[in-house]
Amino acid sequence: MIEFSDVRKAYPDGTVALQSLSLTAREGEITVLVGPSGCGKTTTLRMVNRMVDPSSGTIRLDGVDVSTQDPPTLRRGIGYVIQNAGLFPHRTVLDNVATVPVLLGRSRAEARSAAGELLERVGLDPRVGSRYPAQLSGGQQQRVGVARALAGDAPVLLMDEPFSAVDPVVRADLQDELLRLQSELGRTILFVTHDIDEAIRLGDMVAVLRVGGTLAQFAPPADLLAAPVDDFVAGFVGRDRGYRRLQFVGAGSLALSSFPTTGDGWLLVVDDDGRPTGWRQGDDHVALGTVHEEGESLRSALDAALSSPSGRGVAVDEDGKVIGGIEPEAVITLLHASAEPAR
């Protein structure tokens, strides 16, 4: 757990990077700091491992005031990932990953073999271990950066725009990979980005900062989309927040309609096991739209309705058997019903 209490930072040249920040990043969660460039995100992150010291206020790591710790010792217990990875060009990938364990006094051989396993964990072929960073693609380097930050078994991870410099396709891969890793490892992660989509995708909690270093809103992503506190946050969250909110609302209590329906002439065709195979209107066979599977979000429910030729989506259970139809109106009704944030 990372606790900021009344933290203020003014740099020697007078720039106030942070006004007064109070914030708690909970154990085992990804807490995202998001905001425009220059709003103090990097400053906030670097105060945790004492690369920057606050002008006033305290930062506690698992209850211990970091200002009482020896900085290099503190840093060896906190993973750190930066944009462009910042790998050591003169060391092989394996030795890069082994950096912190070796600093912690573990033998090189032991650290290297653990590093090899970590490479697999972050989705890299262990054979890249003997290469130098310059021989890797940007996405691969970033994965090595993540592996290096995990190598010391640090319970806390600081990530400063780690995926900002790679192209969007690779970025999406890296984000998925981080979520997968986090579900296995459950570290306490403080993640900085200027990209609100990334914040919403990754964060258990999202802190929106404004320039001048004040906290505008601190909430789970769904609440941020449902109820931004002011125009700044609403503007920052973006125009299509209504659509994006769909993915945070479960479709469990969605009212399903029954098949077959008469009247409009559309018939759903199912096989012997009850799985949908297509639509039929008169003598015409038409392909299915997307199918909503039980347990998915409202986003997939609405998409099923909108993409269906009959105007009614198909909902299936986990075996793929039809359980009902989805009327677009039912989705909208449920979305409105959930507009009041839970917390």
Add this chain to the structure above:
Amino acid sequence: MRLFGADILPLAAEHIVLALVPVLLGLVISLPLGWWAWRSRGARRILLPLTGVLYTIPSLALFVVMPIVLGTRILDPVNVVVALTVYAVALLVRSVVDGLDEVPSEVLTAGVAMGYRPLGLLVGVQLPLAVPVLIAGVRVAAVSSFSLVAVGAIIGQGALGALFTQGFERFYTAQIVFGLVSILVLALVVDALLMLLGRLLAPWAAARAPKKQGV
């Protein structure tokens, strides 16, 4: 092996020692000076112009002045060694600064964030990354040191340079040419060895061009 009335091998050995000891000393002195100049803007502003000026002092003048400054005898080889060390420092402080400047800032940031202390960072990260630039500087210093040793012959401490002075006295062109060529060959061999050393110390510098493949 005797040639032109001189024992060549001891002369060559002496030439190598007189040329390389100053480069080594120069490197040892330049590392802390260069690190200081890299760190402190004020030190850089003083040290870099100063080393530039040092390098412009004519070698002959430096050789002649040495006994006065050091209180040594005029024929003492220490004169040559100290004078050439001054040149080596003049060249290498800049190389150290340039080498340290080569280290990308995000690499330094990462090093600090991983928990390196300043000395560990210098030895483990900054100096290894400065090696290519440093070796280039050392190669220039070594080659110029080989030719400067020959100038020492004028104050009686020139190793192979003695072949020039004697050749001139005797109007013996072959001897002069032989002296010239032997110094040149020694310098080239040492230069090539230093280049190899650089490759050995910085194998990563040759590793470039990412192979095209997925994430």
